[in-house]
Amino acid sequence: MKSLGGNGSSGRLSMEENEDEETSRLAISTFQAREEEIERKKMEVKERVELQLGRAEEETRRLAQIWEELEALSDPNRKELANVRKKIDMVNRELKPLGLGCQKKEKEYKEALESFNEKNKEKAQLVTTMMELLTESERLRMQKLEELSKNIELSH
DSSP, X not given: OHHHHHHHHHHHHHHHXXXXXXXXXXXXXXXHHHHHXXXXXXXXXXXXXXXXXXXXXXXXXXXXXXXXXXXXXXXXXXXXXXXXXXXXXXXXXXXXXXXXXXXXXXXXXXXXXXXXXXXXXXXXHHHHHHHHHHHHHHHHHHHHHHHHHHHHHHHO
16 A cells, blocks of 8 residues: 555655646746846837938928028128128228219219219119118018928928
8 A cells, every 4th residue: 555655645745746837837937027028019119210210310301401591591692782782882992082083073073963963873772782682681581481481381
């Protein structure tokens, strides 16, 4: 009987060992499945973050370009205006001695007055040209600002 009882208890040990081994395998399998799920979710979150970073970088580049355009926004007729202003200054400098010459010299009055009137006409034409250039310049800059403003509104 001892040998039968011995077999019975050793059979139970073997079944308990099998159950323990099975429980261990199940625990390890469950742990591995959870780790894989965590890793999969981690990768999903990482991909979403990278996608968001890409969008943010693209938006940053677009806004930087708009900023550069705003910074570079200057008067397109600046050189022409400078030349016209110089000519106006030159004409103004020429007008002063001509006006004085008219008062001092009665004999040269007609010639000086004629030259004076021509220079005033030239000045008026230059001022008209300058005003037209300024008006056009303002119109172009306002168009560009409206365009840039629309670009900013489109991003929101």
